[in-house]
Amino acid sequence: MVSALASRGVEAIAELIVKSRKAVALTGAGISTESGIPDFRGPQGLWKRVDPKIGTIEFFMEHPDEFWRFQLDRLKEMMKAKPNRAHYALAELEKMGKLSAVITQNVDGLHLKAGSKNVIEIHGNLRTAVCIRCKRVIPIEEALRLIESGVFPPKCEKCGSLLKTGSILFNEPIPEEALTRSYIEAETCDFMMAIGTSLQVYPAAYLPVLAKRRGAKLAIINMEPTPLDDIADVVVHGKVGDVLESVLKLVKNMVEGRGQRA
Ligand code: APR
Numbered sequence: 001m002v003s004a005l006a007s008r009g010v011e012a013i014a015e016l017i018v019k020s021r022k023a024v025a026l027t028g029a030g031i032s033t034e035s036g037i038p039d040f041r042g043p044q045g046l047w048k049r050v051d052p053k054i055g056t057i058e059f060f061m062e063h064p065d066e067f068w069r070f071q072l073d074r075l076k077e078m079m080k081a082k083p084n085r086a087h088y089a090l091a092e093l094e095k096m097g098k099l100s101a102v103i104t105q106n107v108d109g110l111h112l113k114a115g116s117k118n119v120i121e122i123h124g125n126l127r128t129a130v131c132i133r134c135k136r137v138i139p140i141e142e143a144l145r146l147i148e149s150g151v152f153p154p155k156c157e158k159c160g161s162l163l164k165t166g167s168i169l170f171n172e173p174i175p176e177e178a179l180t181r182s183y184i185e186a187e188t189c190d191f192m193m194a195i196g197t198s199l200q201v202y203p204a205a206y207l208p209v210l211a212k213r214r215g216a217k218l219a220i221i222n223m224e225p226t227p228l229d230d231i232a233d234v235v236v237h238g239k240v241g242d243v244l245e246s247v248l249k250l251v252k253n254m255v256e257g258r259g260q261r262a
């Protein structure tokens with residue numbers, strides 16, 4: 001259930017989606033908490049229990065074994081996770097031609113599992129592992145097989161160097177293609193929804209600013225306030241599953257209503 005206050009925001013978002021020429025979503029860890037994957041900075045956030053330095057490229061280079069032990073726990077969590085109502089609502093909006101892209105900071109692959117097609121994973125993903133020297137990319141299952149056979153931390157079978165998960169670590173550059181695509185989406189959309197993200201990590205947090213500068217409307221759907229609430233046209237503080245399910249229902253009503261009048 002969304003609150004009375006939130007329901008005005010939900011209506012505004014549904015109207016903006018229907019009116020927009022090109023709507024895009026920027027998602028963060030908050031969209032996956034309802035799938036059982038903890039976020040980083042929310043009340044139960046991972047960085048409240050674990051020192052975030054474990055997520056840096058420097059930590060990985062110095063302590064690859066500890067890094068892999070930490071990643072294996074997250075991998076297990078993500079492999080069994082299923083998309084939730086929020087992921088499915090975005091996939092459905094795309095199918096209806098009402099959402100052109102999902103830019104996600106998440107590495108859990110749940111947007112793709114929910115059926116979204118145009119997904120830009122700016123922080124990479126956990127479906128793959130990559131050799132830090134020869135850059136060979138392998139399915140994560142191959143890295144897991146190496147670990148099972150006793151190679152720990154896992155090493156590249158071609159050149160013997162360390163394997164890293166395909167997710168981007170702090171202080172690592174964002175993959176160029178994903179970054180370019182997400183800038184293009186932000187510059188060419190006329191409506192952006194930031195969903196379940198604390199908007200504290202760059203360059204992701206810059207995308208809504210860029211979209212606003214180019215004249216797009218901005219909606220923020222998040223449980224807690226974010227630093228960009230002040231520049232947003234609509235802010236809804238609520239649970240992403242409730243909010244997006246209500247938005248989808250309204251958009252469907254509006255689109256069908258319009259069809260009947262035509
Ligand atoms: N509904 C709405 N909002 C939620 C929900 C929910 N069910 N669950 C959590 N949230 C909100 C939290 O209140 C928080 O503000 O989602 C936000 C998640 O913020 P972060 O944990 O900071 O996640 P994110 O913005 O994706 O982090 C960016 O930081 O550590 C890195 O690489 C990691 O990609 C990640 C990046």
Ligand code: ZN
Nearest residue numbers: 131134156159
């Ligand atoms: Zn290699």
